[in-house]
Amino acid sequence: MADGTTGSVLPGTDGERIARAAHGQQLVWATGRLAGGRLLQHVTDTFRIGAAVDRAQLSAAFAELAARHTALRTSVRVLDGGLRQFVQPRIDLPVEFADLGGADDGKRAERLAELAERLAELAEQTAALPFDPARAPLWRAVAVRLDAAGWAVVLVAHQLVCDQASLFLLNAELAELCAALEQGRAPVLPEQPLDFAGHADRQHDRSGAELRLSGSGVSGAGLPGAGRPGHGLPLDRPRPAVPAFVGAEVRSELPPGLTAALRAGSDRLAAAPFLLLAGYAALLHGRSGRTAHAIGVPVSGRHRPETRSLVGALAGTAVLHLDTAGDPVFAELVERARAAARAAWDHPDRPFPRDADRPDDRPDDRPGPHHPGLTLTEGRELGAPCAFAEQDLLLDVADRAARLVYDTALFTPATARGLLDDFLALLAAGLADPATPLSRLPAAAANRRNADHRAADHPAADHRPPGDPTATTNPPTGPRGPADPQAPCEGRAAPSVLLRSTP
Numbered sequence: 001m002a003d004g005t006t007g008s009v010l011p012g013t014d015g016e017r018i019a020r021a022a023h024g025q026q027l028v029w030a031t032g033r034l035a036g037g038r039l040l041q042h043v044t045d046t047f048r049i050g051a052a053v054d055r056a057q058l059s060a061a062f063a064e065l066a067a068r069h070t071a072l073r074t075s076v077r078v079l080d081g082g083l084r085q086f087v088q089p090r091i092d093l094p095v096e097f098a099d100l101g102g103a104d105d106g107k108r109a110e111r112l113a114e115l116a117e118r119l120a121e122l123a124e125q126t127a128a129l130p131f132d133p134a135r136a137p138l139w140r141a142v143a144v145r146l147d148a149a150g151w152a153v154v155l156v157a158h159q160l161v162c163d164q165a166s167l168f169l170l171n172a173e174l175a176e177l178c179a180a181l182e183q184g185r186a187p188v189l190p191e192q193p194l195d196f197a198g199h200a201d202r203q204h205d206r207s208g209a210e211l212r213l214s215g216s217g218v219s220g221a222g223l224p225g226a227g228r229p230g231h232g233l234p235l236d237r238p239r240p241a242v243p244a245f246v247g248a249e250v251r252s253e254l255p256p257g258l259t260a261a262l263r264a265g266s267d268r269l270a271a272a273p274f275l276l277l278a279g280y281a282a283l284l285h286g287r288s289g290r291t292a293h294a295i296g297v298p299v300s301g302r303h304r305p306e307t308r309s310l311v312g313a314l315a316g317t318a319v320l321h322l323d324t325a326g327d328p329v330f331a332e333l334v335e336r337a338r339a340a341a342r343a344a345w346d347h348p349d350r351p352f353p354r355d356a357d358r359p360d361d362r363p364d365d366r367p368g369p370h371h372p373g374l375t376l377t378e379g380r381e382l383g384a385p386c387a388f389a390e391q392d393l394l395l396d397v398a399d400r401a402a403r404l405v406y407d408t409a410l411f412t413p414a415t416a417r418g419l420l421d422d423f424l425a426l427l428a429a430g431l432a433d434p435a436t437p438l439s440r441l442p443a444a445a446a447n448r449r450n451a452d453h454r455a456a457d458h459p460a461a462d463h464r465p466p467g468d469p470t471a472t473t474n475p476p477t478g479p480r481g482p483a484d485p486q487a488p489c490e491g492r493a494a495p496s497v498l499l500r501s502t503p
Contacts (some may be wrong), residue, residue: 015089017070018079022200022312023207024301025076028159029083036242041159044127045167046119049151051178055097058143058151061177062095064187065170066137070195070309071161075136086136087197098122100152109144114374119144123154131158138162151178161196163315164317165300170311193305196312231392231445232288236412244409249390250416251382252424259400261431276397277337278330279427281322283419286426297344318344327437330430335371395423 021029028041050060066072073088100115122142131138139157146152153174155167162170173189180187194202254262265275277295284293284488301307301314328336380397387409393416396403404420429441 017087017197019085019087019197020200020204021076021083021085022196022203022313024163024316025085025160025200026083027317028313029076032133034243035245039187039245040128040130042127042131042156043159043162043164043167044123044154044156045164045171046123046147046154047171047175049153049175049178050149051151051182052149053151053178053181055143055145057181058097058178059093059095062093064095064142064177065173066091068173068189068192069170070197071166071261071312073136074161074196075134075138076160077134085197085200086398087195088136089237091137094137096140096142097145098142099145103186115146118150119154123156127152127156129156131159133158160313162311163301163313165315166301166311169309170452190309192309194310195464196310196314199307199310199312199314231284232290233284233392234287235410236415237410240409243407245389246408247387247394247405248408248413248416249386249403250413250420251401252420253401254397254399254424255428258424258428258431261428265431265434274334274337274341275431276426277320277322277341278333279423279430280395281324281333281337282426282430282441283423285324285438286422286441287419291323293321293322293324295322297339297341303345318347320344324438327439329435329437330441331434333430333438334434380474395420445456 029427032039032041032368053061070087073091075086075088076083077086080086100118126140126142129140138161139155141156142154144152144154153171155170157167176189177187251332262272262275265272281293281295285291296319297320299318301316302310307314320339321343322336322338324336325331382396382401382403386394386403386405389405392407392410394405396405400422404416404423406416406419426441429436
């Protein structure tokens, strides 16, 4: 197995390796510190292994996974003022086994329903147990025998070592390892050109070169349209010093005409994600009065061939700088969104613009982004009701409905309802006539007048200076799994794009 070792990966004690933390790990770490340890940053999956293997064989398959993927043997902590990952040469497998099978008593349907309920309870209990980031491994599994020919596996990992896409890879590899054991053949697994520690080191080298070329040590500097800190939206309540991440949501069915217009607009302008991004920027412009917006787009981090089969915290955030100045027509705003995305994809290794390289700083010593977000969900239906707010606002759009998840510490239900209604109105007007100037889009015009009035009364509505203890931040990825807007969605990752406004 190639280890991907480079000059910056150092030997530790007892055979451990020490490497710089990847960009995704830095963001997860910073968010966890900001939350004061109250946030469970876990990814979880429950899946079936349809192979007639026994407990020893399944243990051997898990051991092979841990040997193949260094992230499964990794802990994370601060060393000499920097965040580092520590790769152990071996670990004790964190796998528990249970047997929920039984004789066929003619009540298979009832037993399956009971089994599904027990598995759901087991998954919830397993996911709720915290990890100590300084102690490897940062994952655990419960393997439940269903019958002689199959197992159910509950797999939970900390986002410091595993993203949602990694869980899908582990699922596929575990299934192949078990199938090979059952059939008495060698497993067919993807090659591993490098491991996650080597990937993180190369990522730092590439991003450092990009920043040197840009003439700045700040990620995102030198790109057009950089905006002021914060999204500028007025808050209903003061921002708390420590975020609680408690959310609520409002929902709306998409009018049939809007659904048809979205499809037609996507065909005409060749840009479904960019249509939503343009409407989102128009809403921010109208509500805040600002013309420069920095929007973070979580991406899979798997844009290079050697990362396609890599397990680790690869998911990250690309930054789109979108300008709404000059009263552009809606079609032009869509093109600006497309151009902003292309500019971001040209710099895929540039880290999210956050001071995550100083992990020993107190969270309230850093200015934090105040994120609204937008999700384009594949499929016709939205997910289950959400009571967790990773960011200030998250707008989730499916084929037939939209919802706005909001931080209840900051916004009232009436404000959330108004934002969702305004977004749909802006989008409908822009799609009906793409030649409509931004100032004449219905909700934007009314909101702009309101924003001017609020600015006169409250000049610093949501602008926090550096060091303000009421600043907050947001994890780079959500539970749905990230993907960039121009890449096909692979595996079971549901969304195709997640957009967040950042400073």
